[in-house]
Amino acid sequence: MIQQVKHDIFYVLYNRKYRLLILLTILLTAGLTIYTAVNTNAGEDILILVFGSFRQMYWIICAYFIADLLSTDYHSQTFKNIIPKLSIRNHYYLSKIIVATLLGIVILLIHVVTSWLTIGSLAAGIELNYFNLSYFLCGALLSLLFYSSMLAFVIAISGKETVTIGVALGLILLQALMEGLDPVVSAHFPTMYVSTLHDLVSANLLTGIISISCYLIFTFLLFIGTIKIFSKQDLFT
Amino acid sequence: MKNIWTLTSFEFKRMLTSKMLLVYTLIYAAMYVLTGVIFKVYGAGKTVVAGYGQSFPVEMLQAGITFTAVFVAIYVGEILIQERNNGTIKFVLLRSVSRFQYYISRIISIFLFSLLLTFIIILIGYVVGLLFFGWGDTFVFYSVTTSGWQGIGVTVLAGLAFAFAYFIFGLIALLVSQVIQRIATLAMLMGLSTLVGQYIVIYDQIKQYVIYEHLLFFHINLFEKSISYSVTSFGILVGYLIVLGTAGCFLFKKQDLYV
């Protein structure tokens, strides 16, 4: 298991496109922060507004790298190099889900730091509001785990890179369209969870607990489904 | 010409039987049903539709800009990046097929895909529209108010304009795909570009020259703006077609294929 996690981490570290993804995050964040600072009058809520604009892009980036991490062995036909080294096949997807989630959190932190530094350099000394960081990260963790497990399930069923990226981006965009409609419902969407978890819990603890439990249960069920399918699958690549 | 026809018809048949087309159809259907549900629950203010089955398909076209852009990009990835990765591009090019013929067949395939996708979107729109709102007595699309066959005509015309704009966007994806190795990367970049592109179109002076403006509004401006404006927009898109087609073909003809 640790070997597989190491392998996936090295795949991320030594892959130029992931470095470009981080650069893209920094550039988009800096651009959005400057744009928001110049064109809006958000005052101390500016960082929250910047994250609001970045959130859709963040999820598109997340959908991309989760799909990329999950489909790389399908794409490069490298299962034959990986699977024989694993004691249990279940570790394969567990490792992918863990690494994808961690990477999502790293990118989120890069956004937070970049937006904070950009605003700091534009207007030093200004007092700023932000999300409660622990809920912010907890929301990210839960939603990324759920999304990674769901895409792992999709790729285990379809075995196709194109279907996985289509579903990944399609569902993000579907949520993006629906999230403005009813805040009570959309607060539970994975794409919104980062910024809404704190409000959910503070408004009604029971609703918060049910929502978090649902996330955990569905993630677990999707993961179990994935490994059940994958452990019996014939791999011809 | 024979080779272009053979390749295009092969791609078209493959497109019709692909799993991806089913995924797209399901996602659009989900989006349209949700819009219908939201209209019923929260009223007209929360959606972009007026509540008439006959105008529902054309009203919904604009809602799927990033969706459609991503799906077009994935299709482009399938017909060029995947062909390169699987080595099947050499299956074709080692026959008497010139690179020009191959590239033209890709361009035509993208055009057919844009038309097919638009047809599917409109068809889903009619089915969902009828289920949720019934046919209704009026067709309302911005300033156009009509009914019956005229409404269908407006929908078809808007659909063709919509498909043409996405075809041009597909040509950008085709050009970009020559330097990208993974379909996921192309889809993500093209999808992100539509989000960033929406910031560019706020600048009035340049927006008519930006593809994202046409992805969003070409099919609407056709009815809302003057004829000269629409002719200029069409000319700009044709300009894109010529420049992107020529540049892409030139690049492809010079590209070393290590397959």
Add this chain to the structure above:
Amino acid sequence: MMQANKKESILEIRNLNKKIDRQTVIDDIHFSIQKGDIYGFLGPNGAGKTTTLRMITRLIFPNSGDILIDGHSIKNDSFLALSRVGSIIENPAFYLHLTARQNLSLSAKLAAVKVPKTRINEVLSIVDLKEAKDNKVKTFSLGMKQRLGIANALLCYPSLIILDEPTNGVDPMGLREMKTLIKRLAEKEKITFLISSHMLREMEDLCHKAAFIQSGKIVEEGDISELFRVYQVNNLEDLFFACIKENLTS
């Protein structure tokens, strides 16, 4: 190096150069192959064999030099030059979701010459795949794909067939059949073969002539029996090492 007779050559490589990432991978190579030859193209890994074959088939482009096939330059007249060439480069690629017959049918439609429907069954019989013709290619073993690759190369009545490592994954029985087939096609149908392979024993049985390539340069070329005499060896393996070693020490 021995000079080939230009009048009868079907393939002529003239001062070919190729740089990849500023590194010279093919360095001014030239040789020619005459009609009816079974020509071996031999060299260690990374010597530039596949790169040369890719240039012949226009998958990649030379920085300078030219290639003539049946007198037609692939630079100026690639359609005519490649219209009677069948090839397998590196590994045969097929649409995996299609059957063997459907793949060949598509290939026939894209050919420069008219290919009758009966030809598909004919080439499938030649490579002993008639039983599997309606199976999807994704179910094929590597050896079966190689044989289908040869069937595809034969489909359009080629005058030149280029085979890059055609014996990969082929079992001993298939190997023997492939050798017999190549010999028969060269003798009876006057098809010329350019074969790159590491299987020196097989190549010795097949080839009349060979070129040895190392680090992008042709280090020796000519009639194999003549080269045996010059290098005082009696098999292709020794000749291979003699040519390569000599070049390393020089």
